[in-house]
Amino acid sequence: MDFISGRGAKFYEFCTKMYELMWLNVLVFVTSLPIVTIGASFSAMHYVLVKIYRDEEEKITKDFFKSFGKNFLQATLIWLIYLAIFGFLLTLDYIRRLLQNPTLEYLKLLVPVLAFIAILSLCWVFVLQSRYKLSIKDIFAFSFTRIIAFPIRTIFMALTLILPVVFVCIAPGLAIIAVLLGISVPGILSTCFYNKALEVMEDDSAKEQPETPQEEEPSDEQEDNLE
Numbered sequence: 001m002d003f004i005s006g007r008g009a010k011f012y013e014f015c016t017k018m019y020e021l022m023w024l025n026v027l028v029f030v031t032s033l034p035i036v037t038i039g040a041s042f043s044a045m046h047y048v049l050v051k052i053y054r055d056e057e058e059k060i061t062k063d064f065f066k067s068f069g070k071n072f073l074q075a076t077l078i079w080l081i082y083l084a085i086f087g088f089l090l091t092l093d094y095i096r097r098l099l100q101n102p103t104l105e106y107l108k109l110l111v112p113v114l115a116f117i118a119i120l121s122l123c124w125v126f127v128l129q130s131r132y133k134l135s136i137k138d139i140f141a142f143s144f145t146r147i148i149a150f151p152i153r154t155i156f157m158a159l160t161l162i163l164p165v166v167f168v169c170i171a172p173g174l175a176i177i178a179v180l181l182g183i184s185v186p187g188i189l190s191t192c193f194y195n196k197a198l199e200v201m202e203d204d205s206a207k208e209q210p211e212t213p214q215e216e217e218p219s220d221e222q223e224d225n226l227e
Contacts, residue, residue, distance in 0.1 A: 025184035039079025044068040045187055047130035053191045075129050089115050120147050123157040127194055153193040160186040190217050
């Protein structure tokens with residue numbers, strides 16, 4: 001009984017979380033295959049990850065597809081914007097390499113800097129998309145304010161986003177791990193860094209919208225007097 005209530009319970013809880021992350025990883029991987037749906041997939045993933053991290057009651061599949069459908073259009077548009085940004089930066093770098101023009105050497109520094117800034121904002125946009133009903137313009141604006149407010153956390157979030165890609169490139173034979181855990185595990189690690197920021201935003205939102213006292217309904221005697 002000590003095993004069940006002590007270390008055994010912790011081990012069971014760990015196995016349960018790993019199963020949830022593995023299943024969530026499969027859902028994200030499958031729904032990301034069309035490429036253009038990656039935005040909706042990542043938005044749905046973060047919606048579920050916050051629930052897992054906070055030990056809130058969740059139904060992985062139901063919650064995932066609920067968020068996926070709800071945010072599909074806007075999250076897809078945001079993802080296409082990022083694809084266009086990265087495509088533009090790659091084109092600039094290709095032109096610089098092709099022309100070998102000394103006047104374009106500044107792009108050698110500018111392109112990586114802009115790409116890094118885009119990656120930092122990418123760490124936040126789908127987190128915000130999954131939690132708040134905001135316009136695309138506001139999501140981009142809030143993502144940059146989160147970078148400024150939480151620079152260290154954002155850098156660690158970016159590392160969790162980049163390292164799995166580097167890992168697969170270095171050891172392609174272990175790509176099966178990416179299929180099983182390579183998206184959701186970095187995602188839950190990222191949640192460790194952005195959850196505090198979300199709590200701050202939620203607290204600030206609650207302060208900005210205090211509950212208004214409800215007006216007492218007039219009694220029957222008061223209604224008679226009004227008549």
